[in-house]
C-alpha cells in the first residue's frame with residue numbers, strides 16, 4: 001500500500017531555532033494518526049508546513065504522489081488536505097452555515113457573472129453548497145445553530161464548526177490541531193466518536209494533534225511523538241505508553 | 255554618472271552643476287520632510303495610527319509664530335497699519351520659535367486627549383477616520399480664522415545666498431538643514447538614552463506589556479504627540495521663514511509627503527524618517543529640474559516602489575505572522 | 578435570470594418615472610442633490626465591495642473615478658487642442674453623439690477604470706491595512722498628476738464643455754444596477770469568500786479560497802463602478818479638472834462607508850445620502866449665518882463625534898431591514 005502522505009527530512013528553522021528537525025512520516029489511507037509532544041515541540045509547525053502556511057527550510061512532503069511543499073495553502077487544499085487551527089480561526093461575521101459553505105467554495109464551477117446575473121448555474125451552486133454544508137453541520141451536530149453568526153457560538157461548538165468547514169473542502173486528509181482543547185469530558189467523548197466517524201463513514205484520513213492522552217490513546221492507531229522538533233518515538237499507543245523516552249520528555253521536559 | 259555628464263559636452267558641466275545644486279536644495283527640502291515625518295513615525299509606532307492631523311499641526315506651527323510676530327509689530331504686509339519694516343532681533347526669533355513649539359505641543363496633546371484617546375480600543379479604521387476629521391477641522395477652522403489666501407511671513411532673517419563651493423544655498427535653507435540635523439540627532443539620543451525615551455520605545459514595542467511593567471502609558475503617548483508636534487512646529491516656522499508665505503492648506507501636501515517619507519524610511523524608525531525625508535526631498539528636487547509637474551508624482555511613485563519591494567520600508571523591521 | 582431581467586425592467590421604469598416626476602414637479606436645486614446622491618450611492622456601494630466586504634482598505638477610489646470621467650468625456654466632448662508648433666487650435670468633434678452615445682462612452686470609461694483596478698490590485702496584493710491605504714492613495718495622486726500633464730484634456734485647467742447627458746434617468750438606472758449587482762455579489766459564493774478573506778485571510782486561504790484572485794476581482798469590480806460614477810459626475814458637473822478627483826474625494830467616499838457601517842450595503846447607501854445632503858444643508862446654514870467656512874468645520878466635527886460615540890457606524894455590519902428598524906425606533910420590541 002502506498003502512503004497517502006509521506007514526508008522525509010522536513011525541517012524548518014526560524015532564525016537560529018530549528019522548530020522541526022527532519023520530520024519523517026508515512027500516513028496510509030484510512031489511518032487515524034496522532035502527533036503528540038510537549039508544548040512547543042513543533043506539532044503545529046508540522047501542520048503549517050503540510051498545508052502551505054510555512055515553507056520548509058528543507059525536506060520533501062508528498063501527498064498522493066504529488067509534491068506539496070512549496071505550494072500555496074489554496075493549492076494544497078485543492079489537492080485534498082484540510083485542517084483546523086489550534087487558535088480557532090472562524091469567519092466570525094458569517095453565519096455558522098455560511099462558514100461551512102466557504103469550505104465548499106473552492107469546488108464552485110461558476111464565474112462571477114453567473115452570480116451577478118443570477119443564472120441557473122448560480123442557483124444550482126448555491127444549493128450544492130448549502131446542502132453539503134448542512135449535511136456536515138448535521139454530522140457535527142451543529143444544524144440547530146446554522147443561522148447563528150459564528151461569533152455567537154459557544155467555544156466547543158466553534159471547534160466543531162472548524163471541523164465541519166474543513167470537511168466541506170472534501171479533503172482526503174484532515175489535520176486536526178488540538179480539537180479537544182477547552183472541552184469538558186462529555187464533549188471530549190462525543191468528539192472522539194465524531195473523529196472515528198470522520199474516518200469510518202466519511203472515509204477521510206485523520207491526522208490528529210492532541211494533548212489529551214486519553215483521547216489520543218483511545219482513538220489513534222499510530223502515534224508519533226515530537227520533542228524539541230525531533231521525532232523521539234513512533235508506534236502504537238501501547239508502545240508509546242511504555243516508551244521511556246516519551247515519559248522523560250513529558251516529565252523531564254519542563 | 256556625474257563625471258560622465260561633466261566630460262560629455264560643454265553644456266554637460268552646467269547640467270552636472272545644476273543637478274548638484276538640486277541635490278543641495280533637495281537636502282533642505284528633505285530636512286523639512288524629515289522633521290514632519292518623525293511625528294508620523296513616532297505616533298504610528300506607538301498607536302498604529304496615521305495621524306492625518308499632523309500636517310495641520312505643521313501648518314499651525316507657522317501661524318503660531320506669525321501672530322505673535324504680528325502683535326509685536328513685525329509684519330510684511332504694507333497694507334497693515336502695524337507695518338514696520340524693522341529687522342527682527344535674534345531673541346525675538348528665538349521667542350517666536352519657542353512660542354510656536356509650545357503651542358503646537360499643547361495642541362498635539364489636546365488632539366490626542368480628546369480625539370484619539372476615547373478611540374484607543376475601537377477599530378483602527380475609526381481612529382483613522384477621526385484623524386481625518388481632526389485634519390479637516392483644523393484645516394477648515396484655519397480657513398475660517400486666517401482666511402484662505404496666503405499671507406506674507408515677516409522677514410525673521412534677511413535672506414542671502416551663501417556660496418558653498420560647488421553649490422550655493424540661501425542662508426535660510428542652511429539654517430533649515432542645520433536645525434533639522436540638530437533636532438533629529440537630539441531626538442534620537444532622547445529616545446535611545448533617556449528614561450522617557452525608553453518608555454516610548456517600550457510602548458511602541460508592546461503597549462500592554464509596557465503598562466504591566468509600570469510604564470505610564472497615557473503620559474508616554476501624550477509625550478509622543480508633544481514631541482512630534484514640536485518637531486512639526488519647528489518645520490512650520492522654518493518653512494515660513496524660507497518661503498516666506500503661509501496659508502491654511504500648506505499642511506495638506508507637506509503632511510502627505512512627510513508621511514510618505516516616514517513609510518519610505520520604515521514606519522516607527524526615527525533614522526528611517528530622516529533617511530526617507532532626505533531621499534524624497536532630493537529625488538523630488540532632481541526630477542524637478544526636468545519637469546516640475548512630474549516632480550509632484552515622485553513621492554508617490556517612490557512610495558509604491560518601496561512598498562512593493564520592501565513593504566516595511568527601508569529601515570523598518572518586518573514581522574512574520576505566527577500561526 | 579428571469580428575476581434579473583425583471584429587476585432591470587423594474588429599475589429602468591422606476592428611473593424613468595422618477596426622472597419624469599423630478600422634471601415636472603421638483604425644483605432644479607433639489608433634483609441636482611438627488612442626482613449627486615445617486616452618484617454617491619454608486620461610489621459608496623462599489624467601494625464597500627473592496628473595503629467593506631473584502632477588507633482591503635483602499636483610498637484610491639477618486640483615481641478610478643477620474644479615469645472613468647476623463648475617458649468617457651474623451652468620447653462625448655468636443656476637444657480643443659492647441660497645436661504648439663503651428664499655434665492653431667485643433668477642434669475635434671465628439672466621437673459618440675447623443676444620449677445613446679453616452680452609455681457606450683460611460684461603459685468604456687468604466688472598463689478603463691476596471692483595467693486600472695487590475696493594475697493597482699495586482700502589485701498591491703502583498704500590502705495590508707494602512708500600507709495598502711497609502712499605496713492606493715499614492716496611485717490616485719499619480720493619476721491626478723498625469724492628468725495634469727495631458728494637454729489634450731485641458732491639463733490643470735480641466736476640461737470644460739461636457740454635454741449634459743447625465744440625466745436623473747441615467748444616474749438612477751446605473752445606481753440601481755450597481756446596488757442590485759452588489760447585493761447579488763454579496764449574496765453569492767464570491768461574496769462569502771470575500772468576507773472570509775476579510776475575517777481571516779489565512780483561514781480563507783487554507784480553505785482553498787484563491788485570495789489573490791478574489792482581491793483583484795474586488796478591485797476590478799469596485800473600480801468599474803467608480804469609473805461609471807466618475808463619468809456620470811463629469812457629465813453632471815459638465816466641467817472636470819484633475820482637482821475634482823483629489824484624495825479628499827476618496828476619503829469622502831470612505832467616510833460614507835464608515836458612517837453607515839463598514840461592510841453594510843444599506844449602511845453605505847444611507848451614508849452616501851447623508852454625506853451628500855448634509856454639506857448641502859450646511860451650505861444654507863453657512864449663507865444665513867454669514868460664516869463662510871463653517872460648513873466644513875461642522876462636517877469635520879460631526880465626523881469626529883460620530884467616530885467617538887459610534888465607531889462602528891450607524892448600522893455596524895448589519896443590514897438595514899424592517900426588523901432592525903423596529904428595534905432601533907423608540908418603543909420597538911427588542
Ligand SMILES: Nc1ncnc2c1ncn2[C@@H]1O[C@H](COP(=O)(O)OP(=O)(O)OP(=O)(O)O)[C@@H](O)[C@H]1O
Pocket residue numbers: 014019037038039040041042043044045046086574575576577
Ligand atoms: N512563525 C514563527 N516564528 C518563530 N518561531 C516560531 C514560529 N512558529 C513557531 N515557532 C516556534 O517553533 C516552536 C514550535 O512551535 P509549535 O507551535 O509548532 O509548537 P506546538 O508543538 O504546536 O506547541 P503547543 O502544544 O503549545 O501548541 C516554538 O518554539 C515556537 O515558538
Ligand SMILES: [Mg+2]
Pocket residue numbers: 043044045086
Ligand atoms: Mg500547537
